[in-house]
Amino acid sequence: MIKKFIYLEWKQFVRASYFQKGIAIKILLILGAIYFGGIAILLGGSSFFILKKSFPDIDPIVSVNNFLVYWVLFELMIRFFMQQLPVLNIKPLMIIPIKRSTVIHYLLGKTTISFFNFISLFLFLPFSIVLLVKGYPVFNVIFWFLSLMCITFILNFLNFLINKSNTIFYILVPLFLALIGLEYYEIFKVSEPIGVVFNALYNNPIFILVPVLALIGIYKVNFKFIRKGFYLDDAVSKKVKEVNATDLSWMNRFGNIAPFLKNDVKMISRNARPKQVVMMSFFFLFYGLFFFTQSMYIEKMPYILAFAAMFITGGFLLSFGQLVPSWDSEYYKMLMSQNIPYRQYLESKWYLMVVAVAVSFIFSTPYIYFGWDIYLMIAAGALFNIGLNTFITLFGGALNRVPIELNTKAKAFSNTNGFNPTQLLIALPKMLLPILIFFIPYQLISFNAGLIALALTGALGIMFKNFFLNKIERIYQKGKYKTIAAFGEKK
């Protein structure tokens, strides 16, 4: 029976339209997976030596054990965010004489070959091998490694249970950040008590029973959970949610683009995929922390900061904007035959991005902490985003013909929904241009000249808004039929 399932799965994979169309994308994704896998292996292999060097008087295995708690929380967070629950199309299987338990075991088993489980494997296997080579006790290392794998699978199944509720995610993230903060300022080190637990796991191989039993337990819970939901009105039919209607009539002041803006706000707040993207763009706000905390960048390579500044306010623009018009793919035919001039549609998207940049700019106020230079840079970056990147993004959208399923979360490395190589190409100038525009006057004149150049470019872009929008509209018009046809294709 399992063989049949795998056969079906293979058919589904090979015959999926994105597979047939996008070999290039597949290759890119595989390269991406290899890249991350390679990094994990490298990190796993070298971490022993790095730790030995940084903390010569602490045994590397002890350091690793101490900080494992963060890894576990981090992994859970990433999984929650990215890992899609496995879906086997069970509707046709329900009326066929196959034992339900077989289907469920298969469904759960399938999750064990998720990419996320391999990350742990790639990370800890090389580390364990290094330990063995270095002459650590064989038994302890192997059982420790196996325990960690058990924990990985526990997380895997735990995610299955908690994935449905966003509250858990909102608890998890602040908890994670708070723990890091407390640890950093040495107020309360959570790594110590939990480190003791993991060290005990290493020192006494018999303790492996704990994760093993926990794994069996959570598997059973999952099994029951699915078993209970194995009916048409539960698992298969989607949950019907009560509408949360908010009054958006205050947006009417935006004139004739108001209906679109209101619609976009509803689209974002009521669908899983755009919500995820907006959440992601929120994280872009923190991107500057990587750069502004390093004096190296500020003193020697301020042009890199132009890149960071663009990113801080451009999160929404980059992540949401690049998928215009795919967001409306589900009802694109209607938009095209309704009483909507193309121009108005594009303009509303432009305003949406402008508002998002402005809001991110307000959120970025705390960066004043790093000095006015930095803050002015962010302001110039925001202006550049509004004046130029919005248009580049809209232009890129004209080439984007991949439909999006609005209410399905994006999966990491398995969902090519709304992703294509042209997007990558279009994204390049968005990131490199600000660096270039800043770099030349900065080298020739001064830091401030660079800032002014960046801001001026943005201002110029805004002045030529109509010109750009006209050009972009023409490109959209030209590709209209192709876009309609592509969006109409069933995934």
Add this chain to the structure above:
Amino acid sequence: MITTTNLSKAYNNIKVLNIENLDIPKGQSFGLVGNNGAGKTTFFSLLLDLIQPTSGHIKNKNILVNESEGWKPFTSSFIDESFLIGYLTAEEYFYFIGELRGQNKSDVDSLLAQFEDFFHDEILGKKKYLRDLSKGNQKKAGIVAALIGNPEVIILDEPFANLDPTTQIRLKQILKNLAQKQGVTVLVSSHDLMHVTDVCERIVVLEKGEIVKDIQTSEATLKELEAHFSGIEVV
């Protein structure tokens, strides 16, 4: 109102639609029938400029549909579920369409009030997103949305499919009323010969993309159509 000249559409050199000449005068209720693949939806899609004609053109009130957007303000349509915005409630959707067509909330409300019995209490005030409605109810919402904003041309693809008998009967009254009393040009396609003969003054039969019959509806039309289609099936 609608003039079709030398229109053809081909995919990979296979012609799926070929109409030399078809005039639909203003205020006519026009029915399109044909088996699967006869080209009904293709014709409507061409009329809405959703696909590009291989040759020829359609004029809607003297506007070339594939060159100008000027036909959009007075033309409305419901082809399939992709005309609905799944994450809106029915009301929100109606108001959205209303805003696009320059109707304010109370205009839309007064229009909706006329369709209270058509909705059968299953659409309005349900606090449900359109994507969560049943197929039939989605269709009702889509059809009514196509009536918002006093359009002069209404295009409905298979409006009777998926509807319950009560609603089918009401829809027929609504459509007849639109063409006869308000002078709206109504274009419908259907597989249900009885419904089209009831509603439409004129019926065109498509077969493999060609017009094979063009009938002014009379008492004998239903018999004629039935004979025609059973003849095809016997082959």
